[in-house]
Amino acid sequence: MIKNIIFDLGNVFIEWDPRKAFRGLIAPENMERFMREVWRDEWNDNLDRGITLADNTRSLCEKYPAHAVYITCYHEHWRETLGAVNAGSVALLADLKRAGLRAYALSNWSAETFPSVRAEHSFFDLFDDIVISGDVGLCKPGAEIYQLLLKRHGLLPGECAFIDDRPDNVAAAARLGIAGIQFQTATQVREELEARGVLKD
Numbered sequence: 001m002i003k004n005i006i007f008d009l010g011n012v013f014i015e016w017d018p019r020k021a022f023r024g025l026i027a028p029e030n031m032e033r034f035m036r037e038v039w040r041d042e043w044n045d046n047l048d049r050g051i052t053l054a055d056n057t058r059s060l061c062e063k064y065p066a067h068a069v070y071i072t073c074y075h076e077h078w079r080e081t082l083g084a085v086n087a088g089s090v091a092l093l094a095d096l097k098r099a100g101l102r103a104y105a106l107s108n109w110s111a112e113t114f115p116s117v118r119a120e121h122s123f124f125d126l127f128d129d130i131v132i133s134g135d136v137g138l139c140k141p142g143a144e145i146y147q148l149l150l151k152r153h154g155l156l157p158g159e160c161a162f163i164d165d166r167p168d169n170v171a172a173a174a175r176l177g178i179a180g181i182q183f184q185t186a187t188q189v190r191e192e193l194e195a196r197g198v199l200k201d
Contacts (some may be wrong), residue, residue, distance in 0.1 A: 002179060002198050005154050007142075008164035009107040012183045013090065013123065015083030018044065021074045036115065038067050043074075046062065047110040050134040057064035074079070078113060086184025090123045095190075097126050099199055105130040106149055106162070108139050140164070150176075163189055172198055 003117050010016040018039060019031055038060075046056045057075040061068040096103050105127045107114075111134030119126045131149050138145035150157060157177035164170050170180035181192050193199055 002101075002159060002161045002193075002196055004102045004104065004153075004160045005193070005198075006104045006106050006149065006160055006162045006173075006178070007089075007093070007104055007127075008166070008183065009109065011165040012163060013086055013093075014117070014121075015086070016073070016081055017083065018081050021077040021081045022070055025070060025073055033103065034067070034070065036130040038064055038070070044108075045139060047113075048133045048139050050111050050137050051091065052112055053110070063079070082117065085121060085123070086186060089189075092186050092190050093123060093126050095199060096193075101198070102128045102153075104128055104149060104153070106140065107131070108133040110134045130180075140166075140169040141173060143176060146173055146176055146178065163191065 007013065013055065017160070019035065022031065022034065043060060043134035044057070046059070047053065049134070051059075053075045057071055060071045064071065093103055103126060105124075107130070109132050111132055114132050114134065118130075124130065129149070131145065131147060131151070131152075133139045136148060138148060146162075149155070161179040161181060162170065163181045163183050164173070165183040167182055170182045175181040179196065181189055183189055190199065
């Protein structure tokens with residue numbers, strides 16, 4: 001029986017697209033090439049693992065000097081990568097809490113940038129705990145960050161569901177015995193939880 005719901009944050013509760021930091025600077029026809037060759041996983045993973053924006057910018061400028069202006073741009077404009085809050089996800093979270101379930105957030109996010117975003121949105125207060133990768137130095141889809149949350153709260157994997165927009169993160173949770181749901185829409189997630197016996201009258 002599922003008693004605990006674990007959510008990702010980016011593109012589940014808050015829209016996130018790193019391309020927005022570079023719009024107006026990189027031509028649209030060159031954007032995907034830049035994201036593939038320069039951004040890659042390394043850039044964001046560094047931040048998610050706790051490296052500061054300043055240190056990451058310095059390191060990447062040394063590695064990709066031809067793209068230094070773009071790398072510096074991200075440091076200065078990271079807030080522009082965030083979009084609207086998903087009202088459907090917030091409503092689902094509130095309904096889960098009213099139903100007596102416990103809710104947790106498990107997110108790959110910079111320890112430096114998350115606090116100011118959290119302060120702006122009251123829905124974060126609904127979570128029983130929020131584990132941010134940059135705070136703990138561990139990232140999804142590594143098993144260790146899931147295990148950290150489970151151990152911290154004495155959660156049994158078989159009593160948890162994990163919701164994330166990335167299939168590799170969902171698959172990692174499933175390998176630990178956690179029911180995985182890939183986020184597409186809040187309505188779709190609600191229906192899948194209901195199908196598993198959660199939120200039924």
